[in-house]
Amino acid sequence: MNTRSRTRLNQTPEWTALGKHREQLGTTHLRQLFADDPRRGTGFTLRVGDLHVDYSKHLVTDETLRLLRELAAATGVAELRDAMFRGEKINTTEDRAVLHTALRAPRDAVIEVDGENVVPGVHAVLDKMAAFSDRVRSGEWTGHTGRRIKNVVNIGIGGSDLGPAMAYEVLRSFTDRELTVRFVSNVDGADLHEAVRDLDPAETLFVIASKTFTTIETITNATSARNWLLTGLNAGQDAVAKHFVALSTNAGKVAEFGIDTANMFEFWDWVGGRYSYDSAIGLSLMIAIGPDRFREMLDGFHLVDEHFRTAPAEENVPLLLGLLGVWYGAFFDAQSHAVLPYSHYLSKFTAYLQQLDMESNGKSVDRDGNPVDWQTGPVVWGTPGTNGQHAYYQLIHQGTKVIPADFIGFAEPVADLLPGLVAQHDLLMANFFAQTQALAFGKTPDEVRAEGVAEELVPHKTFKGNHPTTTILADRLTPSVLGQLIALYEHKVFVQGAVWNIDSFDQWGVELGKVLAKKIEPVLTGGQGGEQLDSSTAALVEAYRARRGR
Ligand SMILES: O=P(O)(O)OC[C@H]1O[C@](O)(CO)[C@@H](O)[C@@H]1O
Secondary structure (H helix, E strand, O other): OOOOOOOOHHHOHHHHHHHHHHHHHOOOOHHHHHHHOOOHHHHOEEEEOOEEEEOOOOOOOHHHHHHHHHHHHHOOHHHHHHHHHHOOOOEOOOOEOOOHHHHHOOOOOOOEEOOEEOHHHHHHHHHHHHHHHHHHHHOOOEOOOOOEOOEEEEEOOHHHOHHHHHHHHHOHHHOOOOOEEEEEOOOOHHHHHHHHOOOOHHHEEEEEEOOOOOOHHHHHHHHHHHHHHHHHHOOOHHHHHHHEEEEEOOHHHHHHHOOOHHHEEEOOOOOOHHHOOOOHHHHHHHHHHOHHHHHHHHHHHHHHHHHHHHOOHHHOHHHHHHHHHHHHHHHOOOOEEEEEEOOHHHOOHHHHHHHHHHHHHOOOEOOOOOEOOOOOOOEEEOOOOOHHHHOOHHHHHHOOOOOOEEEEEEOOOOOOOOHHHHOHHHHHHHHHHHHHHHHHHOEOHHHHHHOOOOHHHHHHHOEOOOOOEEEEEEOOOOHHHHHHHHHHHHHHHHHHHHHHOOOOOOOHHHHHHHHHHHHHHHHHOOOOOHHHOOHHHHHHHHHHHHHOOO
16 A cells, blocks of 8 residues: 555644644643543443443543544545455555455455455365364374374464464363363473473374464474474374374475375465464364354454444544554653453463564554654553552552553453352452552542651652553453454554554564574584674673583
């Protein structure tokens, strides 16, 4: 999409208007905004699917939101969104369509890339995944020695790991508890070691997940896993077929590795790695939760896709959340964004979002290659509450940084919690509600004094408040709700990339390190190339080699 004729973001009248509005807003406190509008707590809320989204504790007024929507209109967010859904090649630096939304489209949808409807192919792979998952889950698929598969080890990295690993944790209460499912990503041999050391190779299935099937970490771990298997089984290459399947776009490389392409589950170059866990990359998850739950999850994604595509700007939740992030980055100098789930099952959720958001929007040139002179993607971070409360919340409450935060919670605990533990849910959720309240409204010096606090301690015990948060509340954490949440964040990231005029779907920034590692590796084992290193790296490599006796 050519954006050369587009006015630079910070030279648009809409940006200027927002800047002026920000000055007028000054230090207006949330206390004031709530006092001015007694219905703010119910009025500043939206719903999408099962998600109740409260944005009342943001440093915005109706006027702010109107100006932000005008910025979205001026920067062509809706046009780019429609182009994405139509299958146009909006990932210009890689000349690719961006169609993760096709992965959850219904069977009768028609979405074309280069004149070909991709939806039948999507469903053919989903059906093949379902048939395979059923065979593994029922015990019909056996290993080389005829034993039932009891362990599934997913080997992948980045988008080929974070999504299924996160979703497996989130949906643990929906998994077949008889199956052991583990995820290996790190090229540190310790990762594979810990994953397989107590497993019986005769009962273990390796799922090798790699879009390109060239990623060095994954191919190295997959090769080591194959050696472990063949040694453990005391078998030849023919044992691989019953213990290895591949998830990839690259049939040639899969065959080269020795995996029968009949056991390959395909996806396509229009699925970005970080947008791929609802494709074949979700196979380990599907084996764990079963095809029906997986399809429920896809329906959840689709529900939010349709909302994003069709809801008017005033009601469009991903649009709103994306614009709020633009607002804080540009006009409050917010550098980071915290995602704080109040569910233990969401323990890997923020790590997943880190790749989704930071690999997508960690860019500093616009889509035409010009340097941007506005903030782009934030540092995304966070861990589940209430653990964070006893670690870093101090800085959010009383530090010097502006950190917008998302709080995600559920009205009901997951279904299979031990009965004695269900009562703890109220305490968890009391913390959930208390934190956003404290962050928004704080505690004034007078309130502190009224508690009889000694004057010299008053500044220390004062909370200035005015920290912006979004609260996302759902009834229960189900496969559908997980799909809804992920699609919500995917489209939020999309909105921000569109406003900032960056390509959210490439990731050139990860390449240089890979190239340099390839050059350094032989030097570590005594090969050539050390003389080309800078003096710092050369000295570090030398120290490493000395330690390893080389
Ligand atoms: O699935 P692959 O091709 O092994 O790539 C893994 C990951 O590597 C990256 O390309 C970054 O290095 C991610 O975008 C991707 O998710």
